[in-house]
Amino acid sequence: MTGLQETSQASPHVQTPFDRFWREFAESRLALLGLAVLIIVMVIAIAAPLLAPQNPYDLAQLDVLDGKLAPGEQSMGGKTYLLGTDDQGRDMLSGIFYGLRISLSVGVMSTLFALGLGLVFGMLAAYFGGWVDTLIMRIVDIQLSFPSILIALILLAVFGQGVDKVIVALVAVQWAYYARTVRASALVERQKEYVEAATVLALSKPRIVFRHMLPNCLPPLIVVATVQVAHAISLEATLSFLGLGMPITEPSLGLLISNGFTYLMSGKYWISFYPGLALLITIMAINLVADQLRDVLNPRLKK
């Protein structure tokens, strides 16, 4: 499934593992759609300052008189805002572009840190076994028996607000999933013949673990990581919505929604509806890709 194993048993046709992977992935139109949307969302997030009609956080560009304009409504100055404006006359479309940037980077960053941490602990548990394994897996079990939102809330209630604190909380919530996944697949891989072969060749233990076992443990990990990015983004938005996540200086999608919630009752739906829609599209796109990845990377489902 991964580079190392695939190249050693390459089929007569010149077909790289990636080709095969891509062909299987592209079998689902829905997954391709998800991937396309995801790429667009990522481009928007990365190039937000170039694409956004205005810089929503440059006060000089804001006009309070343009506040709370409905989508498409023309302002006094003759400007039209595609998705309307918020209470301070901020263009919602630009706000969403910048918000995507913050939401995505927090989601991806926390996932990467959690992945690293989970990988280390999962490998340690599988490699050493015995009491190390029992201790680590007990902690994982206990943590996973509590809902992630509760753990994140506890941590943020203790730490207080801040970007770094949100990331720490998200990492603390997620690492256990990776640790469990890595340990499970490492235990399976350890029994396989190629590891035995490598051992017979008298390769060093770190080499066996990192060059031989680790690449084969990656597929399930990639699936978990994709799902978890969506989860992290949604959790961050929830925490920010509750006022416990990002500070006002870092307006993620969750904060935008929270800000618009006040105006929802008076029928000014767009201030919180469109950031919510952006959040939703992002999460759905990631989940579609993750679903197909799970099918493609799961050897049990191979025909």
Added chain:
Amino acid sequence: MFNYFLRRFGQSFLVLIAMSCIVFLGVFAIGNPIDLLVNPQADEIERVRATAALGLDRPLYEQYFTFLKGAASGDLGRSFVFGVPALELILSKMPATIELALFAMVIAVAIGIPLGLVAGLRPDSLIGRSIMAFSIVGFSLPTFWVGLVLIMFFAVQLGWLPSNGRGETTLLFGVPVSFLSWDGLSHLLLPALNLALFKLSLLIRLTRAQVREAVLQDYVKFARAKGLSQGRVIGVHILKNIMIPIVTVIGLEFGSVIAFAIVTESIFAWPGTGKLLIDSINQLDRPVIVAYLMVIVALFIAINFIVDLVYSLLDPRVRLGQSSGGGH
């Protein structure tokens, strides 16, 4: 059996101690505990007096034991904002949260299991696929956003249902409940639906998977071969056999419903423990935060313990292997 019970009880107790340790360290060791325990408006003399009175000049392990002793006798401090014991405050808000959670669970079960059954019996039909698509969407949607859309649609646009508060409550066996009056029920409906959606999707998936597995079993084929009616095969043979895992998940998920009620209660201004927690965090009412955490942790451990126990009674195989439920 008794050994298993004892071991499981010991484990629960250890988790409770570990959690109290984390909460204690979090609140007492990170940051200056006096800031957390004394009203921020207090002056210097008051702070010094409080430090001595609270025993914060003593070593940490001594403080921890004092904290444990207080917690064991139900003393978790007084709320700054309300001036009443924190534990009492939380328990007074508990009926609202439990009612919301139970009602949400009833909705999830009443809709989720039948839909899952249909999707499991006809996995490739249009209706089966639509049900699964619905459950995938329900899984992906963040709870708070669904709440927002529900308010936007049913409360603001249509004006059918109220969007905040608990409405009129009636006493049932001395406990105030909403669902007995129309006013209360109308207030309960939107938040309960919001809270139910995630569990509903979960139950659809779970039931569908169980049904698909069950229909392939010999006893179902045999029942069909005997010429039993479709209704009897489904109602007696399939449903009865898939109920153990489903009931277990319903039990385990009840704790997570109470945790997710934090979000729903905040959106719909439902006066339960979750809203109290968020309000307390925003007002820096630390004793209430500590008390809430201890209560919810104890509740979780109790739920996990009871579900494990019931499960092991129903299915002896569990006692041999280790299993645990995942979060989300």
